[in-house]
Amino acid sequence: MKLSKEELNYEGRECSKEHPPCNCRAEEEKKLLESFSDALSNKSKSIRSLVAHLYMNHKETFLGNYVRLNDFHNAIGMREGSTGKEDCWLLYLLVKEFKPKCIFEAGTFIGTTSKFLADAAMTHGGEVHTCDPVNSYTSSATHDSSIYRYTMGAVGLVAELEHRRKEVDFAFFDTDLPNNQVEDLLGVAAEEFVLVAHDFYDSDDNLSKGARNLIFAWRILESRGYQLFIPDLAWSKYRMDTVRLKDGTKVFSPIGGTAAALLPPSFKLEDHLWRES
Numbered sequence: 063m064k065l066s067k068e069e070l071n072y073e074g075r076e077c078s079k080e081h082p083p084c085n086c087r088a089e090e091e092k093k094l095l096e097s098f099s100d101a102l103s104n105k106s107k108s109i110r111s112l113v114a115h116l117y118m119n120h121k122e123t124f125l126g127n128y129v130r131l132n133d134f135h136n137a138i139g140m141r142e143g144s145t146g147k148e149d150c151w152l153l154y155l156l157v158k159e160f161k162p163k164c165i166f167e168a169g170t171f172i173g174t175t176s177k178f179l180a181d182a183a184m185t186h187g188g189e190v191h192t193c194d195p196v197n198s199y200t201s202s203a204t205h206d207s208s209i210y211r212y213t214m215g216a217v218g219l220v221a222e223l224e225h226r227r228k229e230v231d232f233a234f235f236d237t238d239l240p241n242n243q244v245e246d247l248l249g250v251a252a253e254e255f256v257l258v259a260h261d262f263y264d265s266d267d268n269l270s271k272g273a274r275n276l277i278f279a280w281r282i283l284e285s286r287g288y289q290l291f292i293p294d295l296a297w298s299k300y301r302m303d304t305v306r307l308k309d310g311t312k313v314f315s316p317i318g319g320t321a322a323a324l325l326p327p328s329f330k331l332e333d334h335l336w337r338e339s
């Protein structure tokens with residue numbers, strides 16, 4: 063994705079430290095979040111409606127794989143403190159919807175989300191490129207051939223993918239990245255791509271690391287028609303096993319996570335609103 067000069071003028075570019083994130087950007091990012099608070103409430107869309115759309119489009123696949131992946135998450139992900147199940151399902155459904163070929167992930171840890179991403183991408187030949195400065199990955203015979211692992215930070219993986227002329231069409235952040243690294247990722251992104259970030263809100267419903275990264279990317283991409291989907295505050299507090307669709311169907315709910323998504327202009331949301339039972 064070619065970024066214009068105007069799009070590249072964010073003041074925070076001088077900070078390039080990877081991990082732990084440096085504090086010099088905290089003040090600037092606070093200002094950025096404040097300047098977006100109105101836009102957030104007026105222009106963003108609810109992730110509930112996105113999940114309903116994704117669920118209806120991929121219902122058979124979701125239900126067909128629900129028990130297998132749910133058991134897998136219970137056995138490994140939950141025990142080790144990986145990304146929550148609801149957000150793993152959101153990633154899975156988004157990959158089914160957009161069929162990305164080259165998925166970028168920052169924050170492998172034991173690889174639970176990498177495996178949900180790979181599980182969804184394998185059937186259409188998609189690859190997951192995932193990085194973490196610490197190698198804690200646990201192997202999976204089903205997924206390993208679709209997951210390329212890099213023991214390095216996000217800066218290194220962006221450079222590697224650029225070198226290999228890969229175009230990223232889906233990215234997931236599960237770590238706190240400085241904004242200049244988000245900007246660097248946009249440099250290797252396809253014109254139309256999907257960006258998901260974990261922890262839009264923290265457990266007290268304050269904006270968190272996912273919000274900083276997504277809002278920064280949205281600042282650049284909003285004028286191109288990108289759409290921001292964020293969790294509803296009240297819903298981010300609790301988990302639900304089932305919900306009802308407007309037509310009365312009772313289904314499992316992948317709602318209740320803290321991830322948010324930035325989707326390309328071509329995405330048209332269909333109206334399948336959830337109804338609380």
Ligand SMILES: C[S@@+](CC[C@H](N)C(=O)[O-])C[C@H]1O[C@@H](n2cnc3c(N)ncnc32)[C@H](O)[C@@H]1O
Pocket residue numbers: 080081143144145168169170171172173174175176193194195196214215216217236237238
């Ligand atoms: C919350 S964990 C990720 C959990 C993972 N998604 C899962 O489902 O198992 C965050 C990980 O980000 C890694 N990390 C920290 N700084 C990073 C960076 N600059 N680039 C990539 N990963 C980083 C940490 O080492 C940690 O393992």
